[in-house]
Amino acid sequence: MIYEGKKKIWADYQKEIPEDHYFYVRSCIRQSFFPASEVTFLDITRNKLGKDIFETEHHTTCGGIAYHSDTIPQETAMTIIARQFALMKKYGYENYVCSCITSFGLYCETLETWREFPELQQKIADNLWKACKLEFAKPKFLVHASDLIYKYRMQIAANSK
DSSP: OHHHHHHHHHHTTOOOOOSSOEEEEOOSSHHHHSTTHHHHHHIIIIIISOOOEEOOTTOOOOSHHHHHTTSSOHHHHHHHHHHHHHHHHHTTOOEEEESOHHHHHHHHHHHHHHHHOHHHHHHHHHHHHHHHOOOOOOOSEEEEHHHHHHHTHHHHHHHOO
16 A cells, blocks of 8 residues: 555656657766766666667766856856757757756756746857857756666666576
8 A cells, every 4th residue: 555655656756758869968976976877877778778878078067066056157057058958959869868966957947947038048049159159959858867767677677687
């Protein structure tokens, strides 16, 4: 009975997660705390699950730590994030997966802010073009790496030795 109740409550928090074709961005700090965690994640998603998960050496930190410590203004953090999303589009992806929970929170906050303030989104798009000559884009889906592991948990378990 308790399990069924938890299952029902958890169902309210489920979100749509695409089946494949992910643009992946590493964390600037996660590997310091959990060595090889991202290499393991990529091995599972690419080699065990056979997913198309792309990353580029051109991505950068999201600026989240600087933003949350009041070192950079929100618009600067948003322009950094817009650059990450533009790289996703440049390489032909629309499903964005990040490894860092700080990044994930900042991306969610930024997307919601752009939704509520389209004039700010346009300003960031203009800043992005001026700074990088990259076309503004937003992901169709934004997920955290743990979302993918959870989504495929049964398949991962079935293939475990």
